Amino acid sequence: MGFVSQESIAHACRQHTVHRRGTAGFEMLPDGRESYLARLAMIEAAQHKLDLQYYIWDDDVVGTTFADRLLAAADRGVKVRLLLDLTNKAQVEVSSAALAAHPNIQVAFFNPLTDLKGIFAGNPIPVIGEIDRMQSRMHNKVMIADGALVMGGGRNLGDTYFGIDRKHNMRDLDFIAAGPVVDASAKSFELFWRSPLTLVGDQSKITDREREKLRDLRKHVMRKKRALAAKSVCPYPLALSRAESLDVLHQLVSRMIWAEYAFIADPPERMMRQGFVASPVSKKIEGAMREARSEVVMHAAYFIPQNDTLELLRAATARGVHVQVLTNSLASIDGVAAMAGIVNRREGVLDSGVSLFELNAHAVDRKDYIHVRRLTPLGMHTKGFVVDDRLSFIGSFNMDPRSKYINTETGVIIHSAVFAARLKSYLMKGLQAENSWHITRAANGALLWTGQLPDGSRSVRRIEPDASLVRRLSCWFYRCLPWEDFL
Numbered sequence: 001m002g003f004v005s006q007e008s009i010a011h012a013c014r015q016h017t018v019h020r021r022g023t024a025g026f027e028m029l030p031d032g033r034e035s036y037l038a039r040l041a042m043i044e045a046a047q048h049k050l051d052l053q054y055y056i057w058d059d060d061v062v063g064t065t066f067a068d069r070l071l072a073a074a075d076r077g078v079k080v081r082l083l084l085d086l087t088n089k090a091q092v093e094v095s096s097a098a099l100a101a102h103p104n105i106q107v108a109f110f111n112p113l114t115d116l117k118g119i120f121a122g123n124p125i126p127v128i129g130e131i132d133r134m135q136s137r138m139h140n141k142v143m144i145a146d147g148a149l150v151m152g153g154g155r156n157l158g159d160t161y162f163g164i165d166r167k168h169n170m171r172d173l174d175f176i177a178a179g180p181v182v183d184a185s186a187k188s189f190e191l192f193w194r195s196p197l198t199l200v201g202d203q204s205k206i207t208d209r210e211r212e213k214l215r216d217l218r219k220h221v222m223r224k225k226r227a228l229a230a231k232s233v234c235p236y237p238l239a240l241s242r243a244e245s246l247d248v249l250h251q252l253v254s255r256m257i258w259a260e261y262a263f264i265a266d267p268p269e270r271m272m273r274q275g276f277v278a279s280p281v282s283k284k285i286e287g288a289m290r291e292a293r294s295e296v297v298m299h300a301a302y303f304i305p306q307n308d309t310l311e312l313l314r315a316a317t318a319r320g321v322h323v324q325v326l327t328n329s330l331a332s333i334d335g336v337a338a339m340a341g342i343v344n345r346r347e348g349v350l351d352s353g354v355s356l357f358e359l360n361a362h363a364v365d366r367k368d369y370i371h372v373r374r375l376t377p378l379g380m381h382t383k384g385f386v387v388d389d390r391l392s393f394i395g396s397f398n399m400d401p402r403s404k405y406i407n408t409e410t411g412v413i414i415h416s417a418v419f420a421a422r423l424k425s426y427l428m429k430g431l432q433a434e435n436s437w438h439i440t441r442a443a444n445g446a447l448l449w450t451g452q453l454p455d456g457s458r459s460v461r462r463i464e465p466d467a468s469l470v471r472r473l474s475c476w477f478y479r480c481l482p483w484e485d486f487l
Helices: 009-014 032-045 061-075 131-135 180-193 208-232 242-254 268-272 280-290 307-318 336-344 346-351 364-368 401-406 417-431 469-479
Strands: 023-029 049-054 079-085 105-110 142-145 149-153 169-171 174-178 198-200 257-265 295-300 322-327 355-359 378-380 383-387 391-395 410-415 436-441 447-452 458-461
Touching (some): 009 242, 049 180, 061 079, 061 105, 061 208, 142 180, 174 180, 180 198, 180 257, 257 280, 280 383, 280 410, 307 322, 336 346, 336 469, 355 417
Antiparallel strands (some): 142 149, 257 410, 383 391, 391 410
8 A cells, every 4th residue: 555755644544534523543552563563653754753752762672673764764854852861871973063063863761870071061960858859750652653653552662562572572562543642642752851850861961973964874783784684683673664654653553442541641840849749640540440340461571560549459359340450470580679579479469369479481472562573571560450441551650669759751541341351361361371370379379370382281380480599599699678669
């Protein structure tokens, strides 16, 4: 299917958007390949403006590819704004003064913890007495193209989130949306961009040396992208034509379900709070769960419910709500420190009446999420749930203390039985015996992990399945530390 070169993203959306007022269109993206192509298509098809807000932007194939294509978009006149959190070292080129020297690119850092020089000088460095600010990070993941499409959810920009890392990959979940929800996400982005905690690169401080580096940057990033892709045998395209991009977007928009919704986002000034105060996003999520009458199905990558959340879950199961939760296992998780929090809360979760599952790192369905030649261990980074087959959530919010009390988060709540059925099908697949371990108790109270082996036989384990001795020892050590509030 071909499209004229001047067709805009907005026009591609309008062909499918004759709907009642107060609704927006949503599609879920559980597969890394499709989520990657959707982002790439949004960048390649953009004609006016691209806003990106990310917690992690890795220096790998995915991170470098998007740096390259954003530079190409800026070269053709698109205004690009990148808002990054610098807790983790960002992709080298995307956080460089040379890239920010482009007249169509602005790079900003939210609440930076290190002293920055040159174009990024004058940052709001946390000082003694601002411990809360030093702990707080911008965990949001949002991309907005031409004010017409928004992408959000769980994925950072890095190979592992898109299934092409050579060592460890994760199942994850995004949404792409059109309609008024785009304006809501843009307002949230503007609040962060204009926040006194955001350091925007000052283009008046750009030096001739940085302008010279910009001239060389295009070729350098392209060569780096191709070298990294060849080394990892990346199966994804590194660029798309305008016609290919519009084709991808047309297909996604045509699949969207139009429904009432709530875009939820923590404000940037949350960083200035004193003490542990529950975030607006957490209150919306817990409010949705508090109204559950029959069932909650949830994927939470880092499920560390503290006493107040456990009480909410206990109240739900007491009124007959069937609550099922999938989280990481010791073998699947990307950070053992976070696993210590999950382990410390296992018994409390079981006591609350929740049916608890942990991801099998060798799940049968990992082939659906891993797109490299050799199947790696599978982890999960998903944050989503369905309530009563009618309400859905997809976003960046983990069910842990850090998301609830420390970081800023974002997501969407969608009121649609049709969308809920689509999302629930994905969530329930993860709970199948061949893909996860069901945690129960033996007669003596000991924990049991029950799953299904690839040959179809039932397997019952009395210790964490497939976890190495080093991981077990590391987890035991972290469990002894009094730091759950920061996990």
